[in-house]
Amino acid sequence: MKYPCIITCLLCFLCSVFSTEVEAWQTDENIIFGVHSKTAPLEWRNNGVDQGFHLELMSRIGQMTGKRIIVRRKTFQQLLADVNDDTSSIDVIAVVSPVTIDRQLSQSDPIYATHAKAYTLQGKEFIHGWHDLAGKRVAIKKGAFVDVYITGQPQGFVRVDVDLYETGFMQLIAGEVDIVLAENFVARRLMPHYPSIRSSSDPLIYGAFNFVSNSKNARLMAEINDALRQLKLSGEYDRLVNKWFGTGREKVDLSNTQQRLLWAATLVSIISALGMLLTGYISHSLKKRTHALNLELAQRKRAEHQISRLSQQFQSVLDGIPHGVTLFNRDCVSLWSNDNNNELLSSSDFHFINGDIFQLNKTLIQVLDSQTSLIADMAYRTQFWQLQIHPIGNDQAVILLEEATEQHNLRQANDEASRLASLGELSAGIAHEINNPTGIIIHAIAFFNHALKDLQQATDAYGKQNPFWLIAGLEPQLAMTELNQSSLTVEEGAKRISHIVKDLKRYALPKVTTEHQLLDLNEVVKVSQRLTANQTKIFRLNIQLNEPAPMIMGDAQQLHQVLINLIQNACHASKPATGDDSDCDTITIETNISGNRGCLTIRDTGAGMDSTTLQRITEPFFTTRRSCGGSGLGLSVCSRIIKEHMAEMQFSSRLGQGTKIKIQFLSVPDSIKALKLSSLEQDT
The missing domain is CATH 3.30.565.10 (Histidine kinase-like ATPase, C-terminal domain)
Known part of the structure; x- marks a missing residue:
């Protein structure tokens, strides 16, 4: 009695599907749905069959609105051009829009959330925010939601336009760009093909998938929105989301998986039927055993899922740390590392900031024997680093490496500024104290020069009257020559002092705005x-x-x-x-x-x-x-x-x-x- 019921149900199902297809083909109105993505689970083609979340959702909307959905595949740039062209045959496309910026075109309610992050080569620093992009070459997909978001905003980085995110990844590997800002689903599909690239930031831009059309299809977009809201209220939208996104992984080959499951289910059904025909006892035993195995498998899957999730979270946290983290044992064998800058530990150029040689083995043994953490400032060529070694028990230690070049330079600049400020204050005081006596000397020596000129005639006359007259033990003419020379020397020295004082005063003066x-x-x-x-x-x-x-x-x-x-x-x-x-x-x-x-x-x-x-x-x-x-x-x-x-x-x-x-x-x-x-x- 069971088989006729099953056959009847299958026939009913096929009839309903056939009738639905007939109704769709008989519809006078079509919706041309433009598709560009090859990203599972959104929209892609497998074995000639178009499938994916967007395609199934639009197909369901077409059934609800009584319209036939026709898929047209074009490049992303062609679709953007078509949707902005009122004469184009393309009615609707699915694109991502930033959550804070609306596109100029008519668009539907949000379909599904996504985001964009920064992607760099393995070993590069973590991007903490937009300020870390300053001065770097950043690949941006032309027309994508990242492009829409940054257009019209100040950019501190060098923008490099690409036609595809994959082009940006290839340029990143070739060294033509430093960073790629890519949408999450596309990057997850590409990263298995580019193992040297990693995710290097938290989400920088949040966006949502929307159906987008030009202004001539405003009525059509209203019908799509009504159907979309009905699907959400009925719970069918949640079923589609769970179907395509529920596992948390991309569904790259869903059709083949369904075929394999179908064949496996058919084989199990045949074996089960044979078992039921052979003996009820075997059937009962198999059911009991299957139930037990299913319970055990479910428990193992839950445990594996939890372990995998925790492991991924822990690994992503460690990989996201821009500093080097390495776990060593007493024999100086690396037990674990996040591979960030740890090559410095074995470099001969890596030494203590005071010039002492750094030996990893010797330093590690000292820390483990003393059970005391070591924190030291290190130098490597033109860079400065902070080294931390912390003991873990008696036989293991964790080594942390953090670049401190900027902090070191800031400390030096602060010390230099303090020293120069002190010199400036000292210079101002010295200049003030020296300036007055220098002025007196210059004024007095000018008087001496005039007096010497006037005394020259008196000296000549008195020398004739008294041939034995001496001035400071010298003959009058020689003494007058020495006096003139000494006066000129004193005047030149005083002027030199005055010039130095002027330089000191200018150096010590606060900055004064000059009329340029x-x-x-x-x-x-x-x-x-x-x-x-x-x-x-x-x-x-x-x-x-x-x-x-x-x-x-x-x-x-x-x-x-x-x-x-x-x-x-x-x-x-x-x-x-x-x-x-x-x-x-x-x-x-x-x-x-x-x-x-x-x-x-x-x-x-x-x-x-x-x-x-x-x-x-x-x-x-x-x-x-x-x-x-x-x-x-x-x-x-x-x-x-x-x-x-x-x-x-x-x-x-x-x-x-x-x-x-x-x-x-x-x-x-x-x-x-x-x-x-x-x-x-x-x-x-």
């Missing part, structure tokens, strides 16, 4: 060259001025001071001509335009500087010419003037090969904008 004007950089060079002509005449001077002349915003007098100081330093470092011009050093001054920025370069072929001197040349009071009267304030004042002009001064030098100083000024529009911002900050 439009300047010809070539004219600044010509004026400075004329003022230093007496010093440069004994050298080979090469002046190369760009035409048209670079135009900058600045203060001409201050820039003359900077260039004169740099020319004088080049003269001090160069060898003058001794008779043959080929035997002297060359000083080159040139201007040029790089991009839209004016550049000034001063080069000499003189003595050059070592790296230690090069790092300190802009420090106040640092000089290599102390014995020759250098005060060490010239370049520090120049550096301050250049900073006030919002320009950059770059030094490069090698011993015996000369020195090059390059100054880059902002373009005129950027300079004006920066001056306005600086003025606004001071007013505030």
Whole structure:
């Protein structure tokens, strides 16, 4: 009696399906559904059959609205063009829209949520937010919801447009981009094919799938929304979601799986039928055994699912940590690692910040024997790291590596700022205390010079009356010559002190906004060259001025001071001509335009500087010419003037090969904008 019932049910089911198909084909109205994705479980083709969540949902909506669904597959860019074209045959497509931004086209209620994240190569740093994208090359799929989201917003990264997310992944492997911002479902499909790529951020953009159509189909979109809401209210939408997304994995080959399950079910049914025909006892035993096995299998699946979920969560957390984490045993064997920067531990360039050699084996044994954690600052080439070794029991220890280059540089900058601030305050006090007595000396020595001129005649007359008269044990004429020379020496020394005091006062003064004007950089060079002509005449001077002349915003007098100081330093470092011009050093001054920025370069072929001197040349009071009267304030004042002009001064030098100083000024529009911002900050 059971078999006729089963056959009857199958016939009824086939009839209902057939009648439904007939009704669909007899419908006068069609909905052309544009499909582009190859991403399971949304929409893809398997063995020539279109399937997926979007396709089944749209098919069900077509049944409810009495319309026939016709699938058309095109590229993503073609579908975007069609849906914006009122004359196109495409009626509806499924796309992702950011949750905070609506597309201009007519779109349905949200269908299913998704998100986009950053993807990088294995071992690269974790992306904590949009600020970590600054300065990086980021691949964006043209027209995708990531493109829609960032369009019109400020971007601190270099955008690289691609036609497909897969193109972005290939460019990432080739080193043409640093990061790919990709939609979750597509990235999950692609990552098994690109094992060197990993997910490197939490969701940066949240979006939702929507059905989208152009304005001519507003009535059609209203019908789709009504059908979609009915499906949600009836619970059929939840059934579809559970069918396509319930397992939490992509369904790449669902048709083959269904076929295998169908064959397996058929085989089981045949075996069961034979068993039922052979003996009821065997049937009863099989049922009991099957029930027990099903219970055990269900329990194992639940346990495996929980273990797998916890393992994936734990692994994703460890992989997401940008710092190196490694577990070692006493024999220095790595038991586990997240493979982030752990190659430093075996590098000979990795050492303690005080210069002591780092030996992993020795340090690890010391920590385990003492059972005391070690936290130390380390250096690796130009980077700085923090090393932490924590014992776990007597035989294992965990090593944590965290890059601390930025923190180290900030500490150094803070120490430098504090030291310079102290020097500034000290300079102001010294300048004030020295200035008054220096002025008195200069005033007095001027009086002595006039007095000596007047006393010369009296000395001559008295010397004739008294031939044996001496001044300080010297003959009158010799004594007057010595007095004149001493007076000139004192005056020159006092003026030197006054000049140093002026430099100190300028260095110690707070920043004062100067009225910058439009300047010809070539004219600044010509004026400075004329003022230093007496010093440069004994050298080979090469002046190369760009035409048209670079135009900058600045203060001409201050820039003359900077260039004169740099020319004088080049003269001090160069060898003058001794008779043959080929035997002297060359000083080159040139201007040029790089991009839209004016550049000034001063080069000499003189003595050059070592790296230690090069790092300190802009420090106040640092000089290599102390014995020759250098005060060490010239370049520090120049550096301050250049900073006030919002320009950059770059030094490069090698011993015996000369020195090059390059100054880059902002373009005129950027300079004006920066001056306005600086003025606004001071007013505030």
